[in-house]
Amino acid sequence: MTGTDGTSDSGTPRPTADAAAAAIPARGQRVRASVRIVQRFGFFTLFVLLFAWFAIRLPDTFLTSLNLRNVVANQAVLVLVAAAAIVPLIGNNLDLSVGAILGLSGVVAGTAMSDYGWPLAVAVMVALAVGTGVGLINGLLVTKAGVNAIIVTLGMAAVLGGLIDWYTDGQSITIGLSRTLLRFGSGSWLGIPKMVYLWLPLLVLAWVLLSHTPYGRALHAVGSNRDAARLVGINVDRTVLFSFVLSAGLASVAGVLDVARTNVASPISGPNFLLPALSAAFLSASAFKPGVYNIPGSVLAVFFIAISVNGLALSGVEPWINQVFNGAALVVAATVSVVLGRLRLLK
Amino acid sequence: MIDPDRETQSNGRIDEEDKRRVALAVSGLSKAYPGTVALGGAHLAVRPGEIHALVGQNGSGKSTLIKILAGVESADGGRLTIAGMGEQDIGRYSPAQAHRAGLRFVHQQTDLLADLSVSENIAVVHGYPQRFGIVRWSQVREIAAGAFASLNLKGIDPAAPVRALRPAERTMVAVARAVSDTAERAILVLDEPTASLPPEDVAVLFEALRRVRDSGHAIIFVTHRLGEVFEIADRVTVLRDGATVSTAHITQIDYDALVAAIVGRALERSANRTAAEAGIDILLDVRCLQAGAFGPASFRLARGEIVGLAGLTGSGRTSLLRALFGDLERAGGKVLLDGQPVAPRSTRAARDLGFAYLAADRASHGLFPQESITDNLVAARWSTRLLGMLLRGAEHRSQASALTGTLGVRAPSLTAPVASLSGGNQQKCMMGRWLRITPRVLLLDEPTQGVDIGARRDIYQLMRNAASTGSAALVASSDLEELTLICHRVLVLSGGSITADLSGPELTEPRLAELCVAHRPAA
Numbered sequence: 001m002t003g004t005d006g007t008s009d010s011g012t013p014r015p016t017a018d019a020a021a022a023a024i025p026a027r028g029q030r031v032r033a034s035v036r037i038v039q040r041f042g043f044f045t046l047f048v049l050l051f052a053w054f055a056i057r058l059p060d061t062f063l064t065s066l067n068l069r070n071v072v073a074n075q076a077v078l079v080l081v082a083a084a085a086i087v088p089l090i091g092n093n094l095d096l097s098v099g100a101i102l103g104l105s106g107v108v109a110g111t112a113m114s115d116y117g118w119p120l121a122v123a124v125m126v127a128l129a130v131g132t133g134v135g136l137i138n139g140l141l142v143t144k145a146g147v148n149a150i151i152v153t154l155g156m157a158a159v160l161g162g163l164i165d166w167y168t169d170g171q172s173i174t175i176g177l178s179r180t181l182l183r184f185g186s187g188s189w190l191g192i193p194k195m196v197y198l199w200l201p202l203l204v205l206a207w208v209l210l211s212h213t214p215y216g217r218a219l220h221a222v223g224s225n226r227d228a229a230r231l232v233g234i235n236v237d238r239t240v241l242f243s244f245v246l247s248a249g250l251a252s253v254a255g256v257l258d259v260a261r262t263n264v265a266s267p268i269s270g271p272n273f274l275l276p277a278l279s280a281a282f283l284s285a286s287a288f289k290p291g292v293y294n295i296p297g298s299v300l301a302v303f304f305i306a307i308s309v310n311g312l313a314l315s316g317v318e319p320w321i322n323q324v325f326n327g328a329a330l331v332v333a334a335t336v337s338v339v340l341g342r343l344r345l346l347k
Numbered sequence: 348m349i350d351p352d353r354e355t356q357s358n359g360r361i362d363e364e365d366k367r368r369v370a371l372a373v374s375g376l377s378k379a380y381p382g383t384v385a386l387g388g389a390h391l392a393v394r395p396g397e398i399h400a401l402v403g404q405n406g407s408g409k410s411t412l413i414k415i416l417a418g419v420e421s422a423d424g425g426r427l428t429i430a431g432m433g434e435q436d437i438g439r440y441s442p443a444q445a446h447r448a449g450l451r452f453v454h455q456q457t458d459l460l461a462d463l464s465v466s467e468n469i470a471v472v473h474g475y476p477q478r479f480g481i482v483r484w485s486q487v488r489e490i491a492a493g494a495f496a497s498l499n500l501k502g503i504d505p506a507a508p509v510r511a512l513r514p515a516e517r518t519m520v521a522v523a524r525a526v527s528d529t530a531e532r533a534i535l536v537l538d539e540p541t542a543s544l545p546p547e548d549v550a551v552l553f554e555a556l557r558r559v560r561d562s563g564h565a566i567i568f569v570t571h572r573l574g575e576v577f578e579i580a581d582r583v584t585v586l587r588d589g590a591t592v593s594t595a596h597i598t599q600i601d602y603d604a605l606v607a608a609i610v611g612r613a614l615e616r617s618a619n620r621t622a623a624e625a626g627i628d629i630l631l632d633v634r635c636l637q638a639g640a641f642g643p644a645s646f647r648l649a650r651g652e653i654v655g656l657a658g659l660t661g662s663g664r665t666s667l668l669r670a671l672f673g674d675l676e677r678a679g680g681k682v683l684l685d686g687q688p689v690a691p692r693s694t695r696a697a698r699d700l701g702f703a704y705l706a707a708d709r710a711s712h713g714l715f716p717q718e719s720i721t722d723n724l725v726a727a728r729w730s731t732r733l734l735g736m737l738l739r740g741a742e743h744r745s746q747a748s749a750l751t752g753t754l755g756v757r758a759p760s761l762t763a764p765v766a767s768l769s770g771g772n773q774q775k776c777m778m779g780r781w782l783r784i785t786p787r788v789l790l791l792d793e794p795t796q797g798v799d800i801g802a803r804r805d806i807y808q809l810m811r812n813a814a815s816t817g818s819a820a821l822v823a824s825s826d827l828e829e830l831t832l833i834c835h836r837v838l839v840l841s842g843g844s845i846t847a848d849l850s851g852p853e854l855t856e857p858r859l860a861e862l863c864v865a866h867r868p869a870a
Contacts, residue, residue, distance in 0.1 A: 208737075212737055212738050212740065213731075213736060213737055213738060214729045214731055214735060214738060217722065217726070217729060217738065220715070220718060220722070221715050221718065221722075221726055224714075224715035224716060224717055224718050225711070225712075225713075225714060225715050225716065227706075227711060227712045228706075228711075228712050228713050228714060228715060229715075229726075230674070230694055231672070231674065231694055231704055231706055231712055231713070232694070232698070232726045232727045232780070233693075233694045233695035233697070233698035233699070233727065233728075234694075234695070234726075235693070235695060291717050291764075292717065
């Protein structure tokens with residue numbers, strides 16, 4: 001029946017649940033508490049175990065500072081794109097253009113240095129501005145025009161891919177890139193890849209913004225229940241719009257780092273990051289804050305996959321495992337977070 | 348058709364003659380949920396070829412009775428006999444059995460697929476006629492046309508998409524679909540089929556229902572609108588507090604008697620109305636406001652006053668509340684808050700002016716289900732530091748724990764998602780979210796919907812506390828008893844206008860019920 005008899009419909013069975021909860025507080029709570037701990041740190045524990053297993057099995061290849069430094073350096077771009085994917089996702093919008101924006105930013109930076117000979121700082125600024133501008137357009141289309149985010153960003157990704165191809169003629173830009181940038185991409189400082197000193201603070205800032213500022217809570221509220229968010233006085237459109245801008249900003253930084261790491265501004269590298277970034281974003285909901293997309297979770301997810309792929313490769317497994325692992329992790333992550341989300345709601 | 352001089356006016360009894368002519372008979376049905384008795388001594392006898400109205404207040408047990416008939420809930424005791432099937436084993440009665448016995452249910456929101464054609468909507472439930480695995484569309488259309496013809500329903504094109512139909516026609520499609528697989532006469536249960544229909548469609552639907560009845564089916568018609576009972580029903584059964592209080596032929600009962608049967612005369616007067624002193628210090632002055640289904644209408648709200656809004660769905664209650672909260676654009680009029688004209692253009696602006704709005708549907712318009720209890724409680728306004736850049740997490744946590752204390756919310760942990768709470772506790776959190784920022788005007792839409800009696804009492808107390816500290820509350824509710832219990836004054840809305848303003852000894856449940864359904868402007 002349809003809620004017309006409020007009292008007899010949904011109201012009455014509820015005291016049972018309350019009574020049951022009151023009757024077995026100790027055991028119920030202990031079970032709940034342990035479920036919660038498993039949910040929060042299960043994935044992290046898995047990561048530690050996996051790391052330890054590879055470290056013990058492959059002490060000479062896996063557990064070397066060179067290999068580990070390489071793994072960390074290679075993921076610099078991905079952790080940023082994953083964060084870029086998470087931001088709109090928290091507001092319940094899937095952004096499929098993060099990879100394309102990354103590619104655009106890299107090509108713009110490369111062109112600015114190579115074709116126009118602009119200094120590094122200016123080239124980076126222009127790349128960030130262009131990439132962020134794309135995010136602004138995405139956001140405006142989603143909020144003001146009211147088009148579904150998936151459609152907007154899918155179309156945007158295709159358009160950007162085409163434009164990049166046209167402008168670069170499909171050629172990678174390899175000459176005239178700033179040496180400072182390339183040194184930053186390959187160098188280490190205090191034994192840690194230099195890029196970590198950029199992405200780690202950036203991600204900490206993004207995490208603080210999303211978890212501990214009014215803006216972040218508003219975005220979570222919009223993602224959780226749009227109508228309810230509007231009715232507590234949150235400006236839903238502005239919140240969503242900024243999430244696309246922020247996402248594009250992070251993806252643009254990733255684009256510049258991609259050039260730094262690979263020594264080339266490639267017209268085709270962007271889209272390759274989309275699937276791994278989305279995998280990590282979805283996987284993030286199964287760590288630390290179960291059921292909620294979160295930045296620490298995405299970093300863990302990125303390195304979980306990286307370590308797995310690296311360890312398996314060093315064990316002599318074929319390289320195609322990379323793709324399989326990414327895809328499988330995405331599906332498993334989605335399944336696990338659905339199941340965890342359901343468990344979490346159990347009384 | 349029923350024979351007019353064979354009518355009985357049994358009070359829940361079924362006499363011998365009736366037994367031979369009933370399509371469905373229920374007697375002594377009982378059902379208890381922990382803490383409440385939903386049904387105790389419900390009787391109902393429905394004859395073939397009649398429209399039998401089932402009326403009663405919210406909580407009278409109508410829904411439970413229908414759920415038992417549908418086999419969704421099992422009764423604790425009682426007897427159920429269905430023509431052609433004999434007496435059913437009440438403990439083992441299932442939805443499949445209900446279906447076999449020819450019982451068909453059409454709900455308020457009909458579950459039709461709007462993009463498919465009328466005929467395909469019927470085929471999707473009863474199966475697509477096929478040849479070699481290929482759908483035979485001509486036959487799909489024939490079956491649909493046949494279903495309408497057997498019910499004497501005209502004017503619906505089986506090839507039209509459901510989206511193109513008017514609301515009454517959609518209900519007719521749902522009815523045709525429900526009975527199209529019964530060769531026998533069906534017992535059709537319609538749960539408030541008119542609740543979401545515009546007035547002009549109600550007549551169309553009634554005309555169709557009469558034809559369905561005349562083709563021999565029995566119809567159980569659940570409604571809150573008493574005017575409709577007299578318009579369409581052949582007989583009426585009244586439920587009150589889970590028991591049948593009377594069954595009567597429609598010609599043998601008048602309006603006042605029906606209201607009396609529904610409400611019961613022995614009403615306890617509530618002692619909480621100390622409104623005499625209120626009404627002096629005007630807080631909110633609404634002048635000729637017009638928005639959505641509301642207005643133009645004017646009224647005033649005094650500091651410390653709790654004013655109820657009674658009226659049917661579509662009477663403009665929700666439009667008024669949303670317009671005051673800046674969530675619905677105004678078409679005209681003026682609102683003065685504390686003597687100052689206010690016209691918030693966003694919910695944020697309204698909130699900052701001191702308005703708080705609790706929407707009727709908690710799940711879709713209030714909760715952030717996966718967010719923690721704390722996050723839900725502080726969502727109306729965050730405490731911040733560093734120029735609003737950072738949240739005061741520790742302060743939020745201590746506020747949330749203090750709030751859950753005052754609200755009486757029982758929660759294992761404040762970091763648990765709010766969706767893990769019971770409905771009553773969720774609703775208390777929704778109230779607490781606003782009370783935390785001490786609003787000046789509380790706009791509450793169905794504040795106790797789907798909330799058990801204990802939590803209900805707590806919520807009333809929260810409203811009274813807020814009023815006693817100088818806020819005012821505007822409470823829209825379909826539960827008339829609730830309005831007489833908590834309100835100093837109740838405005839009755841009908842078709843967007845305020846048709847009555849009741850207070851003092853005039854404010855009684857029967858009077859409200861009458862005014863809500865009567866569409867009679869009060870003097």
